Amino acid sequence: MVLFCRGVQTNAPTCAGRPVCLPDRRWRTQIYKLVDTHAHLDEAEDLDKALDEARKAGVVVIIAVGQDYESNLKTLDIAERRNHFVYPALGLHPWSLGKMNGSKVDLTLRQIEDNIEKTVGIGEIGLDYDKRVIAAADRERQKEAFKAVLELARRHDKPVSVHARYSWKDSFDMVKESGVKRAVFHWYTGFSSVLREIIAEGYFISATPAGEYHDEHRRAIRETPLQNLLLETDCPVTYGREIKYQARPSDVVRSLGAVAQIKAVAENIVADKTTENALRFFDLPGRIEKA
Numbered sequence: 001m002v003l004f005c006r007g008v009q010t011n012a013p014t015c016a017g018r019p020v021c022l023p024d025r026r027w028r029t030q031i032y033k034l035v036d037t038h039a040h041l042d043e044a045e046d047l048d049k050a051l052d053e054a055r056k057a058g059v060v061v062i063i064a065v066g067q068d069y070e071s072n073l074k075t076l077d078i079a080e081r082r083n084h085f086v087y088p089a090l091g092l093h094p095w096s097l098g099k100m101n102g103s104k105v106d107l108t109l110r111q112i113e114d115n116i117e118k119t120v121g122i123g124e125i126g127l128d129y130d131k132r133v134i135a136a137a138d139r140e141r142q143k144e145a146f147k148a149v150l151e152l153a154r155r156h157d158k159p160v161s162v163h164a165r166y167s168w169k170d171s172f173d174m175v176k177e178s179g180v181k182r183a184v185f186h187w188y189t190g191f192s193s194v195l196r197e198i199i200a201e202g203y204f205i206s207a208t209p210a211g212e213y214h215d216e217h218r219r220a221i222r223e224t225p226l227q228n229l230l231l232e233t234d235c236p237v238t239y240g241r242e243i244k245y246q247a248r249p250s251d252v253v254r255s256l257g258a259v260a261q262i263k264a265v266a267e268n269i270v271a272d273k274t275t276e277n278a279l280r281f282f283d284l285p286g287r288i289e290k291a
């Protein structure tokens, strides 16, 4: 039988007679239940195909995150049409602030609160101290928006998905001070000292496919116990060093493989634990069985 994996002909073996094409083009004999805890599905090119691939790769739940008013609207719509597979989180990303005036920020905060019952979390939110981001929205403006959205999360007891690039300490301090109980510092690459505080507080970090090659992210994964780890793709981000590719939710198997390799723990153990973590973090137990 001639098999194709992402358009590339392969002689790889089939899995129990049923060929499963995984994104890293490695044919696996075992498919695990996985949760992609951070995906920008509103930016996906061929969403139906991407979701179909994800199911075949073992993905049982995708948390779709929004970043501004328009992407939140799309995210809600996508989740509504993929009940029990895609669950929405609504957000206010620091990258979006530079393009928003004060009334648009207020409108987005109201939108998040008005739809809070439909969501399983708030994100993507956070702070980004990259100089280009600060030029568009300075630290004070970012903090003001972050504080407002954290207050919403606390009031409604929702978990938050936090972007903390170059702002690891400030982001952690603000989350802790807000009283939010569940937080994931997604794609964490920051200081080990802050990571220790994140872990001590019972918060999480999430591993992306960059765990295959990015030194700072690999160190963070190594230093984080499995009980504080989630998996994600942040799709459609472009990953890779020599060979670049645009991520889809099925690429969460790469995150799984990276964590297993870094920690020298079997993939099935990493899959079971991170999926259990994700379902509890987003308060989803029982929903998969109903699907």
Ligand SMILES: [Zn+2]
Residues within 6 Å of the ligand: 038, 040, 065, 124, 234
């Ligand atoms: Zn993201």
